Amino acid sequence: MFLSRLNVSGFKSYTEPVVVDFDEKISVIIGSNGVGKSNALDAIAWALGEDDLTRLRCGDRKDLLFSGSEITPPVEEARVELTFSGNGTEILASRALTTSGKEEFLVQNESLGSASDYRATLANLGLGYARRNIVRQERLTDFFFKAAPDRRRYILRYVTADTEFDRINTLFQEYLDALIPGSYGRIFLDEIGEDADVEVTFPKKGAKRGVLLSGGERASTALALKLALFSMAPGPMYMLDEVEPSLDWTHNHNMQELLKKLAEHRQLIIVTHFQSTIRMARTVHGVRIRPDGSSWLKFHFVMDERLFKIYKCC
Missing domain, CATH: 3.40.50.300 (P-loop containing nucleotide triphosphate hydrolases)
Incomplete structure (x- = not known):
């Protein structure tokens, strides 16, 4: 089982609907500082039931919704949908929050009454720890x-x-x-x-x-x-958010070799600036800032050596 698709709309810096198709092994998210790369990981964690605002990098629940800019009004709703695939089956999980504070929780298109019920249902499907990984x-x-x-x-x-x-x-x-x-x-x-x-x-x-x-x-x-x-912990994936700068330079190659080994059994979604990490990826997802200040998924491609050599876009 792996996260095959992420749909985001109105969450944090993502105003327009964004669809991201991830690889089952290693996918990386790239882009300049401040464009909203880490917000994609926040969206995944939130849609998996995370409510700890510190872990979501928020000061208030209203920060989960795009607050508007000089040319774009605030959104009325933040919605994140996740699709997990494997063994010929799919699991769909969706979470939404409105400016009035109303929440919606769906698993396999069935409504659940509370965040605790939502988390319990995801746990029964083997996704309980995924938001923590x-x-x-x-x-x-x-x-x-x-x-x-x-x-x-x-x-x-x-x-x-x-x-x-x-x-x-x-x-x-x-x-x-x-x-x-x-x-x-x-x-x-x-x-x-x-x-x-x-x-x-x-x-x-x-x-x-x-x-x-x-x-x-x-x-x-x-x-x-x-x-x-x-x-x-049961969970289909690990997410890493710009971990490499914390390590000594000499240990980064060792980390990448370890991650390749882990990817044999777990999906990895990595936010990075390091070209050596990008080289490991099966799919690359680039984020840029739109004219209205919101995040924009500029491109998505399957990595190969030719594309790696011309990678200069972020």
């Missing part, structure tokens, strides 16, 4: 700055048994070594208190806890941790 540049290392009880709760959200915790540690070690070869890491939970942390050993360096890691070390460790946790 997103890594943003500005939130990549947030785990290390949470209070100890919050770190523990964050880990336990993905753990239902001791065997699963062991599996998370195995994946964390595997992904960390892929990002920084020769490194070793483990997640530990304080069985007496409320703490949770990671301990990492890098080549030619001693063991360090999370708070003592350097910026580049912390970013790579955080990415390995989040990907390990995501692997335990």
Whole structure:
């Protein structure tokens, strides 16, 4: 199962209806700063039931609707429709919000009465964690700055048994070594208190806890941790929002090789400026600003070497 189509209208910076057809492996969204690339990921998360305004990068619910510009009036409704495809079937999920605050939730064209019912229905279809499987540049290392009880709760959200915790540690070690070869890491939970942390050993360096890691070390460790946790959660895809600048330059190639491996089993939708990441994609989606200040999906093409060589459009 993968997200095959995104329809957006009136959500954040998207005034005119936009249709995006994603590849089942790796798709990238490109464009200049401030054109609305990340808003596409917000639209997906919101349509999957996300209501945390911080995670949606909003200060108020009204920010979910296009507020207007000098030449374009505010919209009356924001609507996002998702189509998931796989095994010869399709799942359609739709969410809408009006300026009056009225919401609409549809799954397979059947109306649901509340956001909680909507999320429960999506969970029963294997889409419950999908809205959480997103890594943003500005939130990549947030785990290390949470209070100890919050770190523990964050880990336990993905753990239902001791065997699963062991599996998370195995994946964390595997992904960390892929990002920084020769490194070793483990997640530990304080069985007496409320703490949770990671301990990492890098080549030619001693063991360090999370708070003592350097910026580049912390970013790579955080990415390995989040990907390990995501692997335990049911969901068809991961979304990454300009993660590369947080990593040391030497680790970006390692990250891209890891992402290729992950894409064998999960769909990846990536917002990026990096040409080396764009080269991995099966489909490329470009966003530009329209004259009225709204976002515009300028192009969509299947990537090949010829197109990569002439890529200068954003």
